Every structure is written in structure tokens, then in C-alpha cells.
Amino acid sequence: MKILCDIYRSPRESEMYLYVEKQQGMAAVPEKLQTLFGNPVLVTTMLLTAERKLARADVEKVMNALQDQGYYLQMPPVVDDEIRAIAAQNSKLPRR
Template structure:
């Protein structure tokens, strides 16, 4: 699964992972408002074999498949989804 990552300009170390570039249609409006302006960071191939620093790839993939996005918060903050 190709994954597109956006960083929040409002909140440091907060990232939004999407399955399609620039498609925020599955992200709730209230979350987008809190997230602020989204700046494209990078894209990568998401697979369960991939090692990620702050999340399990399988959890990210599951959230994207179920919700249409994954929100990564800074370390020590509770995940919202």
C-alpha cells in the first residue's frame, strides 16, 4: 500500500497518513481544523514488514483501511484513532 504523509504546521511532530495523495475526504472536518494546514512530507510503501519508529506498520495499515487515514501524535500523547 502506498502511503502519503503530511505534517501539521500547527502542531510539531504530528503527522497524517493517507492512502491517496491530497485526498483528505475521509478525514473528519473537526480533525482537519485541529491539524491545521497540512504540508506534504513524503510517500513510502507501507507494508507490515516495514519497521517504523513511533508506530507498528500493521496498526497504521489497519487504521488507514478502516478509517481512511492514520494520525500520528508526538511521543507521549494519546492516539486519537
């Protein structure tokens, strides 16, 4: 199975991406999700196959979602409060 898809990034949420079938475009994406996602910015067009590796998503889950619902939403990675606190503390350390 092969699926040609467009990948869009959200201008509102860092590291949030929306995969849609190229032929369908945004037609299958619910209006509420489109509103929350913001005006999509095209990142790339890609041919998905079972053998293809994706950076932060399981290609089979993406392909199944594209077939079943017409889109796949990739959420930003979860960063817990402890990691945020460490990152904030490290950013305040003096540089040498």
C-alpha cells in the same frame, strides 16, 4: 498487503503526522480533525507493507487504520512534567 500512502505533518503541532491513502487523499479525514491539524504539509509518499519498519508507529496499526477509517493520526510523543523540568534546568546550565 501493500498500501501507498502520503504522510503529512501538522504546521500547528510539532511531531504530529497524518497518514492517508494516496488515492483517497484527505477525503476520509473528518473536517474537525482537518481544522485542528491545520494546513497539511506533505512530508513523503511511502509504500507500506507488513515488513516495513516505521520510526514511531506500528506499521500494522497504521495499515489497519488506513483500511478501516482512511487515515492514521500519529500524535507527538508524551513528555511528562518532570522531564520538561529537567530539560529546562539543563538548558540553563552554563556551557564550558
